[in-house]
Amino acid sequence: xxxxxxxxxxxxxxxxxxxxxxxxxxxxxxxxxxxxxxxxxxxxxxxxxxxxxxxxxxxxxxxxxxxxxxxxxxxxxxxxxxxxxxxxxxxxxxxxxxxxxxxxxxxxxxxxxxxxxxxxxxxxxxxxxxxxxxxxxxxxxxxxxxxxxxxxxxxxxxxxxxxxxxxxxxxxxxxxxxxxxxxxxxxxxxxxxxxxxxxxxxxxxxxxxxxxxxxxxxxxxxxxxxxxxxxxxxxxxxxxxxxxxxxxxxxxxxxxxxxxxxxxxxxxxxxxxxxxxxxxxxxxxxxx
Numbered sequence: 001x002x003x004x005x006x007x008x009x010x011x012x013x014x015x016x017x018x019x020x021x022x023x024x025x026x027x028x029x030x031x032x033x034x035x036x037x038x039x040x041x042x043x044x045x046x047x048x049x050x051x052x053x054x055x056x057x058x059x060x061x062x063x064x065x066x067x068x069x070x071x072x073x074x075x076x077x078x079x080x081x082x083x084x085x086x087x088x089x090x091x092x093x094x095x096x097x098x099x100x101x102x103x104x105x106x107x108x109x110x111x112x113x114x115x116x117x118x119x120x121x122x123x124x125x126x127x128x129x130x131x132x133x134x135x136x137x138x139x140x141x142x143x144x145x146x147x148x149x150x151x152x153x154x155x156x157x158x159x160x161x162x163x164x165x166x167x168x169x170x171x172x173x174x175x176x177x178x179x180x181x182x183x184x185x186x187x188x189x190x191x192x193x194x195x196x197x198x199x200x201x202x203x204x205x206x207x208x209x210x211x212x213x214x215x216x217x218x219x220x221x222x223x224x225x226x227x228x229x230x231x232x233x234x235x236x237x238x239x240x241x242x243x244x245x246x247x248x249x250x251x252x253x254x255x256x257x258x259x260x261x262x263x264x265x266x267x268x269x270x271x272x273x274x275x276x277x278x279x280x281x282x283x284x285x286x287x288x
Contacts, residue, residue, distance in 0.1 A: 097173035106141030138213035
């Protein structure tokens with residue numbers, strides 16, 4: 001099924017199988033629970049179509065039901081731009097703090113599972129499509145939105161995720177914001193929530209996230225081409241970005257934010273010239 005999906009014309013359906021990794025895990029988990037599968041996999045067969053002839057009818061019906069369900073999910077194309085009324089409904093029912101933390105989790109490559117209360121669980125498909133759309137050309141994160149009942153059915157599948165209930169997540173996000181963290185994530189999302197032109201506004205949100213991705217990718221590539229053992233001067237990196245991306249000005253504070261994203265998302269720790277100088281001063285202080 002997966003081999004078929006990555007062939008043309010399905011190659012443009014999603015950036016990579018990473019976007020669908022959790023669906024694949026759930027698909028495999030469902031197959032593992034079919035008792036007849038070990039026998040089928042050990043059988044010698046010439047043609048793939050014979051797999052449906054090796055089990056009982058009930059097994060075949062169950063297998064095809066699982067296959068069709070997950071094939072439909074895997075074959076979904078990139079999410080299109082949500083309609084104005086859908087965006088308005090999400091903004092009305094989903095607290096901005098939830099989206100702020102979702103953005104943070106994607107930028108910093110956290111596996112996050114949010115448990116939505118029953119009253120708004122019907123919004124999960126729209127919220128998932130919304131998240132897919134705004135990150136379409138930038139960061140690939142493992143963000144799942146589930147109801148409590150969905151989570152309890154397959155709890156063992158989500159061991160690698162940070163599991164947070166809606167109220168708990170809102171409380172944590174507010175605490176981080178009050179301690180002057182999540183500064184840039186908050187700025188981007190609150191601008192989206194405060195603007196009433198939902199059609200244009202979602203494009204601005206998407207472009208801001210793409211901008212962060214482009215900046216981080218450029219810095220990552222620039223650092224990779226340099227001698228990684230030597231510290232980098234912030235001025236040199238800022239100048240490089242201003243020249244290659246035609247941007248007017250990049251503040252050092254924002255540059256350090258991008259550095260944090262690079263460390264967590266790309267797994268690369270950039271050593272700045274100031275960091276090295278700070279280490280030397282700290283070492284001298286300890287000697288005295």
